[in-house]
Amino acid sequence: MSATLGLAVTAALVCGVAGLLLILAVLPAMELCGVIRRLAKGDYRPVMLNGSPLFFCDTAVNLRQIAEMLERQKTLLAEEEFSLSMILESMTEGVVITGADLKIRLVNKAASSMFHLQGTQEGLLLHEVFMSHELLGVAQRAVGTGGVQQGELAFGIPGRGGRCHLVVTAAALKTPTMELPDGLLLVFYDVTRLRELEAVRREFVANVTHEFRTPLSVINGYLETLGEKGVSREMQRKSIAIMQRHGERLNRLIDDLLTISRMEERGLRLETAPTDIARILRDVIQQLEGQIADRGVAVTLEMPRELPSIDVEGYRIEQALSNLLANALRHGAPTGGKVTISAMQEGPDLAIRFRDNGPGIPLQDQQHLFDRFYRVGGDRARQTGGTGLGLSIVKNIITAHGGRVALESSPGEGSTFSVFLPLITLQE
Ligand SMILES: Nc1ncnc2c1ncn2[C@@H]1O[C@H](COP(=O)(O)OP(=O)(O)O)[C@@H](O)[C@H]1O
Numbered sequence: 545m546s547a548t549l550g551l552a553v554t555a556a557l558v559c560g561v562a563g564l565l566l567i568l569a570v571l572p573a574m575e576l577c578g579v580i581r582r583l584a585k586g587d588y589r590p591v592m593l594n595g596s597p598l599f600f601c602d603t604a605v606n607l608r609q610i611a612e613m614l615e616r617q618k619t620l621l622a623e624e625e626f627s628l629s630m631i632l633e634s635m636t637e638g639v640v641i642t643g644a645d646l647k648i649r650l651v652n653k654a655a656s657s658m659f660h661l662q663g664t665q666e667g668l669l670l671h672e673v674f675m676s677h678e679l680l681g682v683a684q685r686a687v688g689t690g691g692v693q694q695g696e697l698a699f700g701i702p703g704r705g706g707r708c709h710l711v712v713t714a715a716a717l718k719t720p721t722m723e724l725p726d727g728l729l730l731v732f733y734d735v736t737r738l739r740e741l742e743a744v745r746r747e748f749v750a751n752v753t754h755e756f757r758t759p760l761s762v763i764n765g766y767l768e769t770l771g772e773k774g775v776s777r778e779m780q781r782k783s784i785a786i787m788q789r790h791g792e793r794l795n796r797l798i799d800d801l802l803t804i805s806r807m808e809e810r811g812l813r814l815e816t817a818p819t820d821i822a823r824i825l826r827d828v829i830q831q832l833e834g835q836i837a838d839r840g841v842a843v844t845l846e847m848p849r850e851l852p853s854i855d856v857e858g859y860r861i862e863q864a865l866s867n868l869l870a871n872a873l874r875h876g877a878p879t880g881g882k883v884t885i886s887a888m889q890e891g892p893d894l895a896i897r898f899r900d901n902g903p904g905i906p907l908q909d910q911q912h913l914f915d916r917f918y919r920v921g922g923d924r925a926r927q928t929g930g931t932g933l934g935l936s937i938v939k940n941i942i943t944a945h946g947g948r949v950a951l952e953s954s955p956g957e958g959s960t961f962s963v964f965l966p967l968i969t970l971q972e
């Protein structure tokens with residue numbers, strides 16, 4: 545009986561101890577294991593331990609701190625990743641990142657649009673996507689040297705004429721302690737506009753040189769003749785007259801070049817004031833009276849009794865309109881010339897037109913006519929004595945006033961050059 549009792553007591557004791565162990569150690573340990581599993585899976589939410597942490601008090605506290613630290617790191621990492629991708633996507637420079645094997649890891653939005661790429665390029669080889677020997681060379685040199693390399697790419701733009709020019713800088717991704725680079729950073733900078741401007745400048749210098757050379761070589765030629773012995777008085781007179789004419793042409797060239805450069809320098813800063821266009825037109829006709837009479841051209845001015853005054857820089861507008869009348873006289877009909885100048889309000893604009901009955905302008909020349917130095921018939925037209933800069937000055941002046949120029953002409957039917965100036969100038 546007492547043995548049975550003893551056994552029962554022992555069993556009860558064992559059960560009690562086991563229960564106690566279960567409550568104090570096994571359950572908290574299981575809870576801790578659960579939390580560790582959760583952390584291992586990347587769930588770093590705050591750790592709440594409910595079981596009695598008698599034996600695991602410190603461990604539980606440490607675990608909570610680890611979870612909090614991991615959660616903070618995760619947030620920081622996500623923030624960094626977000627701002628990095630924001631920076632890359634909002635950059636105007638194209639960015640491509642590859643591995644050392646030149647397999648693409650990242651292409652930003654600007655690079656995609658520069659190269660007209662669609663879909664994802666990640667995992668593809670650099671030259672498969674960009675198909676440029678120059679680019680491949682720059683990339684390979686950067687990986688090979690572990691440094692920075694630069695090159696320039698030029699390619700046709702699909703869907704529109706012209707070429708796109710990109711400067712590419714390739715930098716190996718490598719810390720000083722690394723022997724080989726881990727990858728490559730390629731940055732593309734669009735220099736198309738810059739290259740276009742350089743080409744315009746080169747062409748301009750070549751044109752100016754050409755324009756100056758002709759009168760100068762004529763003057764030099766006649767100076768040599770005059771230096772010879774026994775030149776007749778008649779020849780002297782003729783030579784001086786020719787040299788004077790070419791000297792005047794050089795003067796006109798310099799004046800026109802200065803006007804163009806001043807207009808470009810000043811940009812839109814015009815000194816405007818309410819101006820009476822009717823008065824300007826009458827002045828322009830009066831200034832060119834000599835040429836009108838010499839060529840026997842009949843000039844008529846048509847305009848309503850009242851014209852609204854417009855806010856322009858009078859001196860510049862007069863310069864533009866005088867160029868258009870001079871052209872109508874110079875390039876119009878050689879005999880029996882008629883020029884009609886009209887001014888009237890048309891919608892929001894004041895329209896001023898110069899209509900002549902000259903030879904007209906072939907269609908293929910019309911789109912280039914307002915370019916500097918462009919003349920119909922190329923070199924032959926130089927004989928008329930102009931500089932080839934007049935219409936470019938006209939366009940410059942009118943567009944600076946917020947207006948526009950237009951041309952209607954067909955060969956054999958004369959030409960009409962129109963200027964539209966806004967009646968109301970918008971406040972800057
Ligand atoms: N009214 C016109 N009729 C025919 N051709 C014209 C007329 N106005 C201009 N052109 C053509 O446009 C060219 C450019 O004109 P412009 O720039 O004023 O230069 P320029 O008068 O000095 O030759 C002229 O050389 C001429 O060939």
Ligand SMILES: [Mg+2]
Pocket residue numbers: 867870871930931932933934935
């Ligand atoms: Mg002219």
